[in-house]
Amino acid sequence: MTITLALPSKGRLKEESLAVLTKAGMKVMPQTDERSYRTRVDGLDVEIAFLSASEIARELGNGTVDLGVTGEDLVRETIPDWEKRAAIGARLGFGRADVVVAVPEAWLDVDTMADLDDVAAEFRQRHGRRLRIATKYWRLTQQFFSSQHGIQVYRIVESLGATEGAPAAGSADVIVDITSTGSTLRANHLKILDDGVILQSQACMVQALKPRSTEDDATLQAVLAAINGR
Numbered sequence: 001m002t003i004t005l006a007l008p009s010k011g012r013l014k015e016e017s018l019a020v021l022t023k024a025g026m027k028v029m030p031q032t033d034e035r036s037y038r039t040r041v042d043g044l045d046v047e048i049a050f051l052s053a054s055e056i057a058r059e060l061g062n063g064t065v066d067l068g069v070t071g072e073d074l075v076r077e078t079i080p081d082w083e084k085r086a087a088i089g090a091r092l093g094f095g096r097a098d099v100v101v102a103v104p105e106a107w108l109d110v111d112t113m114a115d116l117d118d119v120a121a122e123f124r125q126r127h128g129r130r131l132r133i134a135t136k137y138w139r140l141t142q143q144f145f146s147s148q149h150g151i152q153v154y155r156i157v158e159s160l161g162a163t164e165g166a167p168a169a170g171s172a173d174v175i176v177d178i179t180s181t182g183s184t185l186r187a188n189h190l191k192i193l194d195d196g197v198i199l200q201s202q203a204c205m206v207q208a209l210k211p212r213s214t215e216d217d218a219t220l221q222a223v224l225a226a227i228n229g230r
């Protein structure tokens with residue numbers, strides 16, 4: 001029996017994930033070439049699958065992989081009712097980014113979610129339409145605006161990239177996106193609301209919650225123990 005561990009297929013997330021496994025004493029066999037997306041962990045019944053970070057979240061949600069390294073933001077955004085289907089086994093300390101609500105710097109009297117609620121409430125009267133929020137994080141946005149802050153009158157405009165440009169382009173009024181250094185927000189004259197941090201995300205080792213054999217469960221627990229003890 002074998003379990004599948006999905007790792008990010010490119011960039012810093014891939015390099016840092018491999019470094020975590022090495023530090024935990026696991027030897028990932030070299031890929032036969034850069035474009036081969038599968039390999040194994042030496043001496044363990046663990047198959048490695050290299051996938052994109054967002055795909056890893058999706059595959060954890062539908063139970064196609066047993067373990068995966070991906071961002072907490074993607075787990076919470078991609079998997080409906082994520083806590084029923086996945087569990088965070090370890091926070092890995094890299095891939096840090098905050099998911100934030102940001103508004104134009106020119107909105108001088110809007111600094112908090114309560115201020116934004118006021119703006120949303122009067123937006124239709126003033127502008128003849130609802131407040132538009134550009135984001136690719138529509139699930140996190142709905143939870144934060146509607147469930148946590150009771151803001152109901154808005155419209156999500158799905159953005160697939162360059163989200164920070166949406167207010168200047170006129171396709172949205174405010175945005176929800178990730179930020180790490182803050183330079184993209186600053187370059188686009190946007191400011192984070194004082195209570196506008198929705199999630200402080202980082203890369204995590206995530207376990208799919210699904211039935212598996214006793215041997216596979218033992219392998220999975222051994223991997224998690226090694227990661228947590230690194």
Ligand SMILES: Nc1ncnc2c1ncn2[C@@H]1O[C@H](COP(=O)(O)OP(=O)(O)OP(=O)(O)O)[C@@H](O)[C@H]1O
Binds near residue numbers: 008180
């Ligand atoms: N500055 C950053 N820019 C983008 N993602 C970041 C940044 N810092 C940390 N991350 C995290 O990296 C993860 C996204 O990684 P990546 O962009 O490789 O994913 P992806 O969406 O699957 O890739 P692709 O763009 O190929 O579809 C998220 O969890 C995100 O929070």
Ligand SMILES: O=P(O)(O)OC[C@H]1O[C@H](OP(=O)(O)OP(=O)(O)O)[C@H](O)[C@@H]1O
Binds near residue numbers: 161163164182184185
């Ligand atoms: O706070 P900063 O350091 O400026 O980083 C934040 C930016 O980085 C990401 O973009 P990137 O082009 O890396 O990826 P994406 O837009 O494809 O997610 C993200 O979407 C922000 O736009």
